[in-house]
Amino acid sequence: MTTQTVDRPRTGLSRRQRARLGRGVQYAIGIAVVVLLAVKIDWATFSAAFLRSDILARMMPRVITVGLVNTLIYTALAFVFGLTFGLLLAMMKLSSIGPYRWFATAYIEFFRGVPALVVLFMVAYGIPNAFPGFSFPGGTYGMVMVGLGVTASAYMAETIRAGIQAVPKGQVEAARTLGMSHSRTMATIILPQAFRIIIPPLTNEIILLVKDSSLVYVVGVTADQYELTKFSQDFLNRTVNPTPLIVGACCYLAITLPLSMLVRQLERRYAKAR
Amino acid sequence: MTNPTPAPIPPSTPDTTADATADATATRTTAISIRNLKKSFGSNEVLKDISLEVATGEVVCVIGPSGSGKSTLLRCVNLLEEPTSGQVFVGADEMTDPDVDLDGVRRRIGMVFQSFNLFPHLTVLENLTVAQTKVLKRSRAQAREVARHNLERVGMAHKEDAYPAQLSGGQQQRVAIARSLSMDPELMLFDEPTSALDPELVGEVLAVMKSLAAEGMTMMIVTHEMAFAREVAHRVVFMDDGYVVEAGTAADVIGNPQEARTRSFLHRVLNPMVIDASEITDEGVADLV
Ligand SMILES: Nc1ncnc2c1ncn2[C@@H]1O[C@H](COP(=O)(O)OP(=O)(O)OP(=O)(O)O)[C@@H](O)[C@H]1O
Ligand SMILES: [Mg+2]
Numbered sequence: 306m307t308t309q310t311v312d313r314p315r316t317g318l319s320r321r322q323r324a325r326l327g328r329g330v331q332y333a334i335g336i337a338v339v340v341l342l343a344v345k346i347d348w349a350t351f352s353a354a355f356l357r358s359d360i361l362a363r364m365m366p367r368v369i370t371v372g373l374v375n376t377l378i379y380t381a382l383a384f385v386f387g388l389t390f391g392l393l394l395a396m397m398k399l400s401s402i403g404p405y406r407w408f409a410t411a412y413i414e415f416f417r418g419v420p421a422l423v424v425l426f427m428v429a430y431g432i433p434n435a436f437p438g439f440s441f442p443g444g445t446y447g448m449v450m451v452g453l454g455v456t457a458s459a460y461m462a463e464t465i466r467a468g469i470q471a472v473p474k475g476q477v478e479a480a481r482t483l484g485m486s487h488s489r490t491m492a493t494i495i496l497p498q499a500f501r502i503i504i505p506p507l508t509n510e511i512i513l514l515v516k517d518s519s520l521v522y523v524v525g526v527t528a529d530q531y532e533l534t535k536f537s538q539d540f541l542n543r544t545v546n547p548t549p550l551i552v553g554a555c556c557y558l559a560i561t562l563p564l565s566m567l568v569r570q571l572e573r574r575y576a577k578a579r
Numbered sequence: 580m581t582n583p584t585p586a587p588i589p590p591s592t593p594d595t596t597a598d599a600t601a602d603a604t605a606t607r608t609t610a611i612s613i614r615n616l617k618k619s620f621g622s623n624e625v626l627k628d629i630s631l632e633v634a635t636g637e638v639v640c641v642i643g644p645s646g647s648g649k650s651t652l653l654r655c656v657n658l659l660e661e662p663t664s665g666q667v668f669v670g671a672d673e674m675t676d677p678d679v680d681l682d683g684v685r686r687r688i689g690m691v692f693q694s695f696n697l698f699p700h701l702t703v704l705e706n707l708t709v710a711q712t713k714v715l716k717r718s719r720a721q722a723r724e725v726a727r728h729n730l731e732r733v734g735m736a737h738k739e740d741a742y743p744a745q746l747s748g749g750q751q752q753r754v755a756i757a758r759s760l761s762m763d764p765e766l767m768l769f770d771e772p773t774s775a776l777d778p779e780l781v782g783e784v785l786a787v788m789k790s791l792a793a794e795g796m797t798m799m800i801v802t803h804e805m806a807f808a809r810e811v812a813h814r815v816v817f818m819d820d821g822y823v824v825e826a827g828t829a830a831d832v833i834g835n836p837q838e839a840r841t842r843s844f845l846h847r848v849l850n851p852m853v854i855d856a857s858e859i860t861d862e863g864v865a866d867l868v
Contacts, residue, residue, distance in 0.1 A: 478659055478692070481682075482657060
């Protein structure tokens with residue numbers, strides 16, 4: 306208290322004023338750097354190399370109708386598989402039955418440790434070799450669903466388990482006291498609350514999946530099955546110009562940014578019911 | 580009921596109520612029967628050979644110091660805790676029988692917790708209907724009707740669309756009671772239902788419980804509200820260190836305790852200011868004999 310009253314007349318500024326001044330200086334530096342870069346960059350050369358509209362025109366509309374659409378499909382398939390199987394694994398990991406717990410732990414540790422690319426490759430070539438005559442329902446799409454989903458499920462299982470454990474124990478007790486069975490309690494009381502808790506980390510995993518879908522090329526895909534990265538790379542090879550990569554990157558952002566916004570919306574909606 | 584304030588506690592009248600209760604319990608059926616119940620957590624024996632009966636329509640208050648095993652006893656009745664040995668009967672069903680339909684019996688036993696445990700993701704009305712529709716298989720319309728009736732009983736009809744987080748503690752606890760009532764329970768267990776409440780909110784919850792007692796609901800209540808126990812309980816059970824030390828009418832146990840441990844406990848609870856700092860030991864407060 307006394308130091309403050311001594312301090313204040315010396316600087317002539319309150320703590321809040323000083324904070325505002327500090328922030329002003331930071332903004333000024335930031336703007337100066339941006340302006341400097343904007344002036345220094347040779348826009349003509351840069352855009353000639355990275356933003357060629359003729360190449361963009363040639364990529365349209367297939368970059369959307371094929372690349373973007375396939376990226377979305379692969380992501381959605383892997384997500385559905387990962388979420389379903391991840392939920393099952395989370396239940397197994399929380400089970401009172403030892404072998405279930407051990408299996409879930411082994412699965413999660415293994416597939417979180419092995420690169421997604423390797424898993425995808427093993428699913429695509431290992432399974433058909435191990436079981437001759439077996440082919441994935443849905444062809445490439447089925448293969449990708451499993452190949453990416455297996456890794457996704459390992460991550461999601463841990464997220465879901467943490468979410469379930471974050472629901473207070475009293476919730477289970479209240480539900481069981483009302484005569485609900487274990488599975489009924491899970492489905493109507495615990496999981497709805499757990500999912501609200503894990504929406505942010507789950508979004509993270511979807512966004513990682515969007516980018517993991519760029520690995521799909523290893524399973525050997527036809528031109529109609531190209532996702533954004535493969536599609537852009539193909540153009541890159543043909544045009545010997547990096548513009549396709551920039552276009553591809555923008556398409557990825559066109560997926561992830563709305564996703565983040567949707568999630569923020571959901572979180573706000575659920576804030577009241579917590 | 581919309582403006583529940585506890586009536587001033589009248590002085591208890593030991594002789595008349597005691598006789599009336601004794602007569603009534605003799606002819607009534609047994610709602611809860613606890614026989615030689617023991618419960619250990621690891622090597623910590625929390626309940627040491629408890630036997631206790633609660634008659635239909637009876638209100639039994641369980642009192643005792645913290646850690647004496649009151650909550651554990653209550654939770655053994657509906658098997659939220661599994662007894663280590665002994666038997667628990669609810670009506671004709673043995674809860675401790677491994678083949679008992681636990682979910683089936685539990686829906687007949689209401690339970691109210693210290694921390695309310697309302698479902699935060701559901702509205703007040705949904706809190707009351709969810710088990711009715713999923714467990715009792717009542718229709719939506721019927722469940723809502725029952726729910727609204729019970730919200731009315733606890734004076735919370737005006738909040739049916741609110742979420743629990745939007746309610747005060749006292750309101751949440753009244754909704755929790757209404758949620759239990761919506762299952763039409765045969766008996767209700769209360770574990771310190773007012774301990775988490777601000778003092779000015781305690782009265783509204785006790786008033787609801789008092790009206791339930793007046794309607795003849797069988798209740799087993801763990802509480803620190805001695806005035807409430809004195810007025811409402813047909814019988815008071817004093818527990819200490821895993822034993823039932825003393826049991827009898829409220830007037831006897833609270834008004835004229837026979838055991839030193841009961842006297843010491845009541846002395847501390849009823850006169851919290853009399854304890855001198857020098858009496859406090861590692862174990863809590865030294866027993867005053
Ligand atoms: N789940 C548990 N695991 C291990 N020990 C437990 C568990 N529940 C209770 N106990 C122990 O059992 C003893 C009795 O606890 P209990 O909650 O029944 O006491 P209580 O009489 O209800 O006390 P309070 O008035 O503080 O609620 C305590 O020593 C407590 O630490
Ligand atoms: Mg307790």
